[in-house]
Amino acid sequence: LACLITSITSFYLIASDNAHMLANAILTIIPLLLTYLYPDETPPVPQLLIYWGAFSMLTLLDPSYHSVRGYYFVKVVLLSLLFLRPFDGAEWIARHIQLLQLQRMPSDEITKSQRLHGDIFTKDEIQVMERASVGRKSPPPEPPELRFSHEVIRIAPISDANRSGKGNFIEKGDALRRSSNADNLSHEMAAASSSSTSFIDSIDAHDLEFKPTYFLVFNGPFTDNNLSCNIQIRNTCTRTIAFAVKTNALERISAQPPSGIIKPQQTLHVAITLKQFKYSASEAERMTRDRVKFEYVYCPPETTEFSHKLLQQTGTGDIRRNKNIYIRYNP
Known part of the structure; x- marks a missing residue:
C-alpha cells in the first residue's frame, strides 16, 4: 500500500x-x-x-x-x-554549524581549559570525534566505579585452556595489582565484581544512543531568555531502561524530564534548559566543566514509573552506568 x-x-x-x-x-x-x-x-x-x-x-x-x-x-x-536515513541531511548540517561556531570561539576559551579527570576535550579532539561519530552509535559509557576488597571470589571457567592455566579462586586486590595486560585486567575486573555489582547478564555497550553524542552548544546572549536544547535518547536494546539526569551546574542547567523509563526501541527527547545568567569571561574556564550526566540501569519490563530505588538496587545482575554530555557556551 x-x-x-x-x-x-x-x-x-x-x-x-x-x-x-x-x-x-x-x-x-x-x-x-x-x-x-x-x-x-x-x-x-x-x-x-x-x-x-x-x-x-x-x-x-x-x-x-x-x-x-x-x-x-x-x-x-x-x-x-x-x-x-542514512542521509540525515539536517543533522549533518546542524553538526557542521556547531563546529563552525566552535572554530569562531576565542581559542583561549578552549585551549586553556584543563581536563577534569581526563574527560574535558580540546577543540581539535572534538572535531576528530565528531567526524568519527558520523553514522555510528554513541560511545560506550564510562566504566563503573568498583569497590575492591580482599575477599575471595570464585571465577567462572571460560574454557579448558583457561581452566588449566588459572585456578578457580583469586584474590581481587592482588590479582589487579599483578595484572600488566590491559585486556586481562578488564576480564578480571568483569569476573571479580564487588559485592554490590555482578555481571550475570551480558551488557550491551550501545544500549542507549544519544544525539548529540558529546556536547551541547548554547549561543548567547544569555541574559535575555532561558535557552533550551533537546537531547534525543533511543533505547536500542531489548530491555527496559530506567534513567536519571544529573548536572554539576544546578544554578544554570535543568533537565525535563529529569528521569524516566525507556522501553525497548523507544525514543525520548530530554529538554536541557539554560537559565538566564550573566556570562563572565573570568568564569569561562570553570564553566567548561559544566555537563549533564545520564545515569541508567536495566529494570524489569513491567516497570512504568521511575524510582530512585531502581538505580540503587543490588543483586539484580545489572550495573548502573552513566553518560556525560558537556555544555559549551558561545557568547
Whole structure:
C-alpha cells in the first residue's frame, strides 16, 4: 500500500500541472502534524529550523521553475533527504554549524581549559570525534566505579585452556595489582565484581544512543531568555531502561524530564534548559566543566514509573552506568 501511494504521488508530482499544490501541502502539513500531534517523533528544534529554512528558499524558486516538469518531485525528494536515513541531511548540517561556531570561539576559551579527570576535550579532539561519530552509535559509557576488597571470589571457567592455566579462586586486590595486560585486567575486573555489582547478564555497550553524542552548544546572549536544547535518547536494546539526569551546574542547567523509563526501541527527547545568567569571561574556564550526566540501569519490563530505588538496587545482575554530555557556551 505504501509503495502504491508513493508511486501515485510521484507520478502526480511529475506529470500534473497542479503539482505545486500537492508538493507544498505535503511539505507543510507533515512537519506540522509531527510537531503538534506526534511530539515524540518530532526532530530536534535546530533540525526543524534547518528544514523550514530550506523549504522557504526552495519555495522562492517556485515561480522560476514552475513550468519545469518534475521540479516539484525533486523538491519533495530533496527536503525528505534532510531526515531520511542514512542521509540525515539536517543533522549533518546542524553538526557542521556547531563546529563552525566552535572554530569562531576565542581559542583561549578552549585551549586553556584543563581536563577534569581526563574527560574535558580540546577543540581539535572534538572535531576528530565528531567526524568519527558520523553514522555510528554513541560511545560506550564510562566504566563503573568498583569497590575492591580482599575477599575471595570464585571465577567462572571460560574454557579448558583457561581452566588449566588459572585456578578457580583469586584474590581481587592482588590479582589487579599483578595484572600488566590491559585486556586481562578488564576480564578480571568483569569476573571479580564487588559485592554490590555482578555481571550475570551480558551488557550491551550501545544500549542507549544519544544525539548529540558529546556536547551541547548554547549561543548567547544569555541574559535575555532561558535557552533550551533537546537531547534525543533511543533505547536500542531489548530491555527496559530506567534513567536519571544529573548536572554539576544546578544554578544554570535543568533537565525535563529529569528521569524516566525507556522501553525497548523507544525514543525520548530530554529538554536541557539554560537559565538566564550573566556570562563572565573570568568564569569561562570553570564553566567548561559544566555537563549533564545520564545515569541508567536495566529494570524489569513491567516497570512504568521511575524510582530512585531502581538505580540503587543490588543483586539484580545489572550495573548502573552513566553518560556525560558537556555544555559549551558561545557568547
